[in-house]
Each structure stands twice: as C-alpha cells, then as structure tokens.
Amino acid sequence: MKDKYLQEIFEQIEVPIEDVRQSIRIGIQKAELQAKKKNPLFRNLSVAAILFITTVFTLSFSFPAFAQKIPIIGNIFELFEENENEYIFEDYNRYATELGITKESNGVSMTFTEAVYDGENITVAFTINSEHDLGEKPFIEWEIADTDSSLIVGGRQITRRMGKNEYAGLLIFDLQRGTHSDTIQLKWEANRIGYFDVEKDPLNMLNPIVGSWSFNLTLDNIGSQKQEFMGLVSKGEGMETSLKEITTTPISTSLYFTEMVDDKYKEENWETVLMDYEVSDNLGNKYTVVSNGAWGNNGYVMHSRITTTKIDKEASYISITPIVSILKEKDEQNHDSSGIELELLKDPFKLEPIEVPLKQNAN
Numbered sequence: 001m002k003d004k005y006l007q008e009i010f011e012q013i014e015v016p017i018e019d020v021r022q023s024i025r026i027g028i029q030k031a032e033l034q035a036k037k038k039n040p041l042f043r044n045l046s047v048a049a050i051l052f053i054t055t056v057f058t059l060s061f062s063f064p065a066f067a068q069k070i071p072i073i074g075n076i077f078e079l080f081e082e083n084e085n086e087y088i089f090e091d092y093n094r095y096a097t098e099l100g101i102t103k104e105s106n107g108v109s110m111t112f113t114e115a116v117y118d119g120e121n122i123t124v125a126f127t128i129n130s131e132h133d134l135g136e137k138p139f140i141e142w143e144i145a146d147t148d149s150s151l152i153v154g155g156r157q158i159t160r161r162m163g164k165n166e167y168a169g170l171l172i173f174d175l176q177r178g179t180h181s182d183t184i185q186l187k188w189e190a191n192r193i194g195y196f197d198v199e200k201d202p203l204n205m206l207n208p209i210v211g212s213w214s215f216n217l218t219l220d221n222i223g224s225q226k227q228e229f230m231g232l233v234s235k236g237e238g239m240e241t242s243l244k245e246i247t248t249t250p251i252s253t254s255l256y257f258t259e260m261v262d263d264k265y266k267e268e269n270w271e272t273v274l275m276d277y278e279v280s281d282n283l284g285n286k287y288t289v290v291s292n293g294a295w296g297n298n299g300y301v302m303h304s305r306i307t308t309t310k311i312d313k314e315a316s317y318i319s320i321t322p323i324v325s326i327l328k329e330k331d332e333q334n335h336d337s338s339g340i341e342l343e344l345l346k347d348p349f350k351l352e353p354i355e356v357p358l359k360q361n362a363n
Contacts, residue, residue, distance in 0.1 A: 076113060076125035076168050080158060087158065088290060088309045089170075091251050092116050092123060095222045099124075105211030107131035108193055117219035118249035119180040120307065121172060121292075124217070128159075128167040128193070132209055135195030136161050139205065142190040144173070154293045174292040174305070181221070188215045224249040227359055234322050234351040238262035241275060241322045243354055253287075253311050255279070255320065259294070259302045270345065276323040277306055281315035317358055322351040 077092040096114035103110055108130045115124040128138065138159050159169035171188075194208035226247050233242040238261060245256040259275050279287040287308040296302035311318060327342040 076127070076170065077123075079160075079168060080170060087170075088252060088288060088307060089123070090309050095250060096125070097219060099217075101215055103213045103215065105213055106209055108134075108209050108211055108213075110190070110213045112215050112217075115217060115219055116251065117184055117221055118251055119175070119221045119224040120247060120249060120252060120254045121174055122184070122186075122217075122219065123173075124171040124188075126169055126171065127162075128169070130165040130167075130193075130209070132207070133165055134167065134193060134209070135206070138167055138169075138193055138195055140171075140190050141192040141205075142171070142188060145187045145189055174307075180224075183218065183220050185216070185218045188217065189213070222250055225359075229356070232354050232356060234320075234354050236351045237324070237349070238265055239273070239275075239322075239324050239351060241351065241354075243320060243356060246356070246358075248311070250310075252307050252309060254292070254305055254307050257304050257306075259304055261300045263300065270326055270328055272327050272342070274325045274327070275304070276325070276348075278321040278323065279306075279308055279318055280321075281312055281318045283312055283315050285312050285315070287311070287318075311358065315358060318356045320354040320356060322354075323348050324351065 075093075077089045077096065080087055081089050093114075095116050095118075097116070098114050099112040101112045108128060111127045111129075113125045113127060115122060128134070140157060140159070142155075142157075144155075154174040155172060156174075157169060157171050159167055162168050173186075190211075190213040192205065192208045192210055194205035196202060196204075197206055224247050226245060228245050229243050231242075233240060235241075240260045240262075242258050243255060244258055247254045247256075255277070257275075257277075261273055276291075277289055279289055281287075290307045292305040292307055294302045294304040325348040326345040328345045330343050
C-alpha cells in the first residue's frame with residue numbers, strides 16, 4: 001500500500017489553470033514511472049495516480065465560518081461544495097448517515113462525522129484534532145480491510161486546516177469493480193498521518209505521527225438506476241471509446257467506457273495514452289468530470305469510469321467528447337529525482353462526440 005500513497009503527495013502542487021490538463025498528465029506519469037520504467041500503452045492508472053487527477057486543484061480560500069461549526073452534520077460536505085473545479089458534493093448532506101465515531105491514538109483524535117453510499121462511491125466526512133502540527137494539508141495513509149474480496153476500491157482524500165491543529169476533510173472511495181450491494185460493510189484503517197514538502201522531499205512524509213485509527217462502517221445504498229447502451233462509439237486515429245452504461249443516483253452520475261487502441265501502434269514508442277472526457281447536455285449545461293480510474297487485462301483494451309453531478313432532469317440527451325493525450329518518455333538526460341520525465345508527443349486532440357439519449361425522469 002505504501003507505493004500507492006507516495007504518488008498521492010502531488011495533491012499539494014499548485015497548477016496554473018491554463019496548463020492544468022498537460023500538467024496533470026505529466027505529473028501522473030512522473031509518479032507512476034518512479035518504480036517501473038516500461039508499461040503498456042493504455043496504463044491501468046493506480047489509485048494514487050487517480051487521486052492526483054482529482055486533487056491537483058487546490059482551494060485558495062479560507063473557511064473561518066466553518067471552524068466553529070464542525071462537526072455539525074452536513075457542514076463538512078458544504079465546506080467543499082465551493083470548489084467547482086473537480087469535486088462533486090451537491091446534495092450529499094441531504095443523504096448523509098450520521099456516524100459520530102471517534103478514535104484516538106498518539107495524540108491524534110479522528111472523528112468520522114457522516115458518510116454517504118450511493119452504490120458507486122462512498123464519501124466519508126471527518127475531522128482531526130491533534131496535539132501535533134500536521135501541516136496545512138495532512139495526508140493520511142490508509143487501507144481498506146475485511147471487505148468483499150471481489151470489490152475493488154480506489155480512493156482519494158481532501159484535507160484542510162480549520163484552526164490550530166484542527167482539520168476537516170473527506171475520504172472518497174471509488175467502487176471500481178465487484179458487486180455494489182444494497183448494504184456495504186468495510187473496515188478502514190490508518191497508521192500514519194503527516195505531510196509532504198513537494199519541493200524539498202516529495203517522496204518522504206515529514207513529521208509522521210504513527211498510530212492506529214480503525215473504523216468499521218455499515219452503510220445502506222441510497223439507490224441508483226442503470227441505463228445500458230450498445231453502438232455508441234467514437235473513434236479516430238486508431239483510438240476508439242464506447243459508452244457502455246450510465247448509472248444515476250440521487251447525488252451523482254457515473255459513465256462507464258471501454259477504450260481501445262489499434263494493434264498497429266504496438267511498435268510505436270509511446271509510453272501511455274490518456275483519455276479525458278467533456279460532458280454537456282442539449283440545454284447548454286457543461287458538467288464537471290472526475291476520473292475514477294481504468295482497469296483491464298492488457299494495455300490496448302481498458303475499461304474506465306468517470307463521475308459527474310446529477311444531469312439536468314429536463315435534458316433529453318448528453319454529448320460526451322473524448323480528448324486523447326499521447327505521451328512519450330523524454331531523453332534520459334532529462335530524468336530527475338522524481339522519476340522518468342514524460343512529454344506530450346502531440347497536442348491533445350478530440351474525437352467525435354458521442355450523443356447519448358437519456359431516459360426521461362431517470363434521475
């Protein structure tokens with residue numbers, strides 16, 4: 001699990017908004033290639049790399065009004081609703097299950113205040129009160145234990161300082177594969193909390209507090225509806241992506257894809273191909289998209305999921321535009337302590353949009 005966490009430290013990087021897509025892609029590759037130099041063309045991005053995608057934007061405002069309210073139910077979700085760049089937390093407080101579970105170890109008290117499970121993701125709100133200074137954005141090393149072995153769980157986290165040694169945050173678990181049951185049980189365990197200085201030492205946690213924080217959760221699914229598709233495909237330049245399923249819940253919309261690269265490119269010196277997606281509807285709404293990772297048995301056929309907020313119930317169709325980025329390894333003379341440098345082989349390009357009819361009143 002340690003390797004997973006080392007890459008998540010890029011959460012603290014400030015990324016210029018105009019360069020964010022290119023910076024994200026290059027950042028992911030630098031993190032992933034630290035341990036392994038050669039990988040398939042379509043890479044099964046690790047949980048930590050996916051976390052980098054979803055946490056690369058940083059909030060630039062402070063939250064004094066919330067400091068005195070924590071841990072009132074719902075306020076932690078509301079705290080992060082203001083960031084429209086990446087996170088999707090609309091209406092979470094309406095469906096939250098109150099937890100109020102506190103565990104203390106080595107001078108650090110952690111409280112799980114509430115959680116939401118919608119069959120696609122689990123989102124847990126938490127607070128930390130510490131005898132130690134954990135930095136501006138504490139990072140928690142955690143793992144999921146004692147859960148259904150068929151359930152593949154990815155994850156990311158957001159943490160912000162609220163006062164002197166007081167913090168609030170969210171843990172987001174992506175249920176990537178396996179059975180999404182009506183009731184889910186899992187055991188969450190953490191053993192280190194600290195912070196990173198990306199500029200000075202990006203691979204080692206500073207001033208880590210070692211302890212044991214363990215939470216057993218039982219959560220009910222708030223409900224979902226599924227719409228399956230066949231033949232909704234976009235292709236071009238040897239790339240192809242097809243929409244397989246849309247799952248809607250009271251708080252989110254998940255879109256599942258199969259992505260392929262033509263075999264003729266096997267001999268090309270490409271390190272990786274990444275696919276992003278833009279989503280809009282026929283009413284003119286544009287939707288923020290969060291990547292939930294990709295998985296597959298080889299580098300040329302992958303399955304992926306993205307999440308966005310609820311689709312406008314008046315929309316009759318949505319338009320999904322795939323954006324392809326191809327990266328290659330730089331000359332070895334340009335390698336640095338962070339690992340292998342990658343660069344864009346060509347400018348990112350868009351494939352033809354996929355027009356998706358929606359079931360009326362599906363959400």
